[in-house]
Amino acid sequence: xxxxxxxxxxxxxxxxxxxxxxxxxxxxxxxxxxxxxxxxxxxxxxxxxxxxxxxxxxxxxxxxxxxxxxxxxxxxxxxxxxxxxxxxxxxxxxxxxxxxxxxxxxxxxxxxxxxxxxxxxxxxxxxxxxxxxxxxxxxxxxxxxxxxxxxxxxxxxxxxxxxxxxxxxxxxxxxxxxxxxxxxxxxxxxxxxxxxxxxxxxxxxxxxxxxxxxxxxxxxxxxxxxxxxxxxxxxxxxxxxxxxxxxxxxxxxxxxxxxxxxxxxxxxxxxxxxxxxxxxxxxxxxxxxxxxxxxxxxxxxxxxxxxxxxxxxxxxxxxxxxxxxxxxxxxxxxxxxxxxxxxxxxxxxxxxxxxxxxxxxxxxxxxxxxxxxxxxxxxxxxxxxxxxxxxxx
Amino acid sequence: xxxxxxxxxxxxxxxxxxxxxxxxxxxxxxxxxxxxxxxxxxxxxxxxxxxxxxxxxxxxxxxxxxxxxxxxxxxxxxxxxxxxxxxxxxxxxxxxxxxxxxxxxxxxxxxxxxxxxxxxxxxxxxxxxxxxxxxxxxxxxxxxxxxxxxxxxxxxxxxxxxxxxxxxxxxxxxxxxxxxxxxxxxxxxxxxxxxxxxxxxxxxxxxxxxxxxxxxxxxxxxxxxxxxxxxxxxxxxxxxxxxxxxxxxxxxxxxxxxxxxxxxxxxxxxxxxxxxxxxxxxxxxxxxxxxxxxxxxxxxxxxxxxxxxxxxxxxxxxxxxxxxxxxxxxxxxxxxxxxxxxxxxxxxxxxxxxxxxxxxxxxxxxxxxxxxxxxxxxxxxxxxxxxxxxxxx
Numbered sequence: 001x002x003x004x005x006x007x008x009x010x011x012x013x014x015x016x017x018x019x020x021x022x023x024x025x026x027x028x029x030x031x032x033x034x035x036x037x038x039x040x041x042x043x044x045x046x047x048x049x050x051x052x053x054x055x056x057x058x059x060x061x062x063x064x065x066x067x068x069x070x071x072x073x074x075x076x077x078x079x080x081x082x083x084x085x086x087x088x089x090x091x092x093x094x095x096x097x098x099x100x101x102x103x104x105x106x107x108x109x110x111x112x113x114x115x116x117x118x119x120x121x122x123x124x125x126x127x128x129x130x131x132x133x134x135x136x137x138x139x140x141x142x143x144x145x146x147x148x149x150x151x152x153x154x155x156x157x158x159x160x161x162x163x164x165x166x167x168x169x170x171x172x173x174x175x176x177x178x179x180x181x182x183x184x185x186x187x188x189x190x191x192x193x194x195x196x197x198x199x200x201x202x203x204x205x206x207x208x209x210x211x212x213x214x215x216x217x218x219x220x221x222x223x224x225x226x227x228x229x230x231x232x233x234x235x236x237x238x239x240x241x242x243x244x245x246x247x248x249x250x251x252x253x254x255x256x257x258x259x260x261x262x263x264x265x266x267x268x269x270x271x272x273x274x275x276x277x278x279x280x281x282x283x284x285x286x287x288x289x290x291x292x293x294x295x296x297x298x299x300x301x302x303x304x305x306x307x308x309x310x311x312x313x314x315x316x317x318x319x320x321x322x323x324x325x326x327x328x329x330x331x332x333x334x335x336x337x338x339x340x341x342x343x344x345x346x347x348x349x350x351x352x353x354x355x356x357x358x359x360x361x362x363x364x365x366x367x368x369x370x371x372x373x374x375x376x377x378x379x380x381x382x383x384x385x386x387x388x389x390x391x392x393x
Numbered sequence: 394x395x396x397x398x399x400x401x402x403x404x405x406x407x408x409x410x411x412x413x414x415x416x417x418x419x420x421x422x423x424x425x426x427x428x429x430x431x432x433x434x435x436x437x438x439x440x441x442x443x444x445x446x447x448x449x450x451x452x453x454x455x456x457x458x459x460x461x462x463x464x465x466x467x468x469x470x471x472x473x474x475x476x477x478x479x480x481x482x483x484x485x486x487x488x489x490x491x492x493x494x495x496x497x498x499x500x501x502x503x504x505x506x507x508x509x510x511x512x513x514x515x516x517x518x519x520x521x522x523x524x525x526x527x528x529x530x531x532x533x534x535x536x537x538x539x540x541x542x543x544x545x546x547x548x549x550x551x552x553x554x555x556x557x558x559x560x561x562x563x564x565x566x567x568x569x570x571x572x573x574x575x576x577x578x579x580x581x582x583x584x585x586x587x588x589x590x591x592x593x594x595x596x597x598x599x600x601x602x603x604x605x606x607x608x609x610x611x612x613x614x615x616x617x618x619x620x621x622x623x624x625x626x627x628x629x630x631x632x633x634x635x636x637x638x639x640x641x642x643x644x645x646x647x648x649x650x651x652x653x654x655x656x657x658x659x660x661x662x663x664x665x666x667x668x669x670x671x672x673x674x675x676x677x678x679x680x681x682x683x684x685x686x687x688x689x690x691x692x693x694x695x696x697x698x699x700x701x702x703x704x705x706x707x708x709x710x711x712x713x714x715x716x717x718x719x720x721x722x723x724x725x726x727x728x729x730x731x732x733x734x735x736x737x738x739x740x741x742x743x744x745x746x747x748x749x750x751x752x753x754x755x756x757x758x759x760x761x762x763x764x765x766x767x768x769x770x771x772x773x774x775x776x777x778x779x780x781x782x783x784x785x786x
Binding site: 023026027030122128129130133134137138139140141143266269281282285286287288289290291292297298301304305308309312317 | 416419420423515521522523526527530531532533534536659662674675678679680681682683684685690691694697698701702705710
């Protein structure tokens with residue numbers, strides 16, 4: 001496999017774009033250079049000579065000299081149009097846009113097949129943890145049982161501040177935003193859409209399933225209150241926002257939920273804005289990867305690694321799409337959860353299979369019981385602002 | 394890349410070999426079958442039909458039907474002869490034999506080039522942590538600064554028992570041996586030869602250097618006594634056996650030493666027989682991988698992953714051997730160490746650059762100071778049984 005020179009066209013020149021440019025200048029090993037950068041706001045002051053910049057996407061998409069398009073913009077819809085065109089024009093693409101990828105996974109896969117071009121997106125999933133590369137290359141058999149982890153650095157940072165420094169939720173959120181750890185729309189982090197998009201991407205590479213984001217349940221930390229935090233502290237739990245997909249008898253279930261984690265759980269000590277992933281497989285038991293999941297440097301390093309792989313014509317094989325045993329996707333998982341509520345009329349307790357514990361008081365109440373995920377998905381009672389759920393398993 | 398069927402010849406049928414056979418039966422995804430197994434002791438009862446077994450190595454090495462040789466024997470010299478012949482006969486090879494590989498790295502590389510065959514050995518380094526694959530594929534640029542970690546499960550198990558369960562060294566060692574966590578010759582673990590062999594392999598894939606084992610300094614936990622353990626406990630340290638290689642200004646240093654680790658060190662919570670690796674790079678800061686480093690299942694999973702990769706004609710690229718900037722290897726690192734001794738005449742304190750602390754008592758004495766690694770390598774005083782060193786940085 002020869003090392004070839006590649007010419008890059010970059011969309012977006014924010015933190016990640018600038019970081020990428022810096023590191024490409026630092027490394028001698030990678031034969032890649034940025035030729036053109038397409039940006040939206042030409043009036044913004046830039047750290048590079050204006051000759052690099054354009055506002056015309058076709059200056060990159062139609063330039064035969066450009067081999068690889070690097071897509072680093074926010075707008076998922078615009079990103080998809082750019083990526084679609086680039087692949088159709090025979091250019092390889094590197095992206096870190098989890099929302100765009102999760103929403104268009106099957107179409108992007110078809111485009112790669114049709115135009116025989118490579119689309120790499122390590123930066124879309126837990127940034128500097130090379131999870132996609134590992135799922136493709138090392139876990140390319142069918143013995144993987146589960147992948148779970150902390151996929152969102154912003155909410156982990158907030159939870160860490162709440163539990164380690166005893167900050168309130170609002171103060172912790174503001175600190176996260178000030179440090180640039182939160183998405184432009186914090187709801188994507190706080191309500192667990194961001195980790196869900198990443199989980200969809202992982203479902204494809206771990207189990208060969210195309211699952212649309214709307215078919216993966218996500219519930220975030222937006223309802224967390226002091227009562228929940230006190231409960232956790234009393235029981236010596238921390239609370240982490242955990243994305244999980246697992247296989248039982250060739251059936252796959254996936255969801256994102258806040259979870260009480262005890263001292264035996266590896267994810268407990270994943271701190272600040274770090275991400276952590278635990279993989280369990282039949283043979284090698286468990287592996288645990290930790291790395292920074294957000295920020296310009298960690299994301300940039302993942303983008304850099306993909307660019308480097310393209311100098312060797314690397315492509316995802318999506319081997320699990322072609323395995324003989326197809327897995328089916330379902331939501332019939334029984335979960336053990338803590339449900340905290342104010343008014344007894346708010347909740348339909350019949351949804352629960354079994355209630356193990358019940359606590360009632362003047363202010364807050366909770367139950368702990370087992371409930372089918374499908375009931376949680378359908379629950380109207382979960383729409384009420386003074387109801388919260390946290391997983392216990 | 395097509396998925397091809399491969400026919401395996403296996404040398405050795407101990408724990409790893411049997412585990413591999415079991416898992417090949419479990420997975421539908423990997424088109425590989427074991428045709429012949431070469432063993433040394435035909436009289437041993439086996440779990441398989443005798444038709445699979447032979448004592449004649451040429452029954453595998455000269456069989457044109459066999460594509461891939463899997464080498465899973467203890468004897469490093471015999472293993473090298475087998476691997477050399479297999480590669481020369483155009484067969485791909487999978488091995489987990491760190492001693493053999495570390496001692497013959499350059500020759501094995503030359504054989505791969507000459508005969509254009511693939512030699513994979515993920516199982517040789519920290520078993521189920523895919524470190525070699527990651528160094529080859531994800532960290533294939535020159536921005537890696539350091540790789541360090543706990544590479545030996547047996548000594549980590551022992552140290553864990555000492556610090557968590559307050560067992561004595563001898564009792565902990567016996568437990569490790571009873572559980573099968575120690576090498577046949579425990580000296581390889583206890584005196585840190587085993588992690589050194591792994592470090593040599595990592596030096597090749599991380600920094601493109603062929604370093605012979607005799608040129609990497611190793612000092613193990615064989616001198617650990619109660620005084621050292623009490624000191625650690627008083628200072629809220631644990632003791633871990635840490636292998637490290639790092640780059641400063643294009644110069645690489647590598648060594649294995651016991652180290653005091655505080656609560657900020659990620660390696661502190663790597664428990665029992667687990668291995669842990671911390672990678673620091675310019676761009677993505679640090680990543681941390683944890684997994685079981687020994688035992689038939691974890692090693693077998695690494696072997697399985699290599700076999701699977703061979704169905705896609707995977708080869709190590711050894712990209713770092715061909716980079717423009719060559720690194721040099723040296724031992725001029727200044728270390729900060731704790732040196733515990735009984736008699737003042739035993740130690741040459743002139744070897745130290747600076748002594749920061751000195752403790753003396755009727756029984757044991759220690760100093761803490763800075764010393765050049767070259768001085769440690771040359772130190773006669775370190776040969777004395779009542780002298781111990783533990784690194785502090």
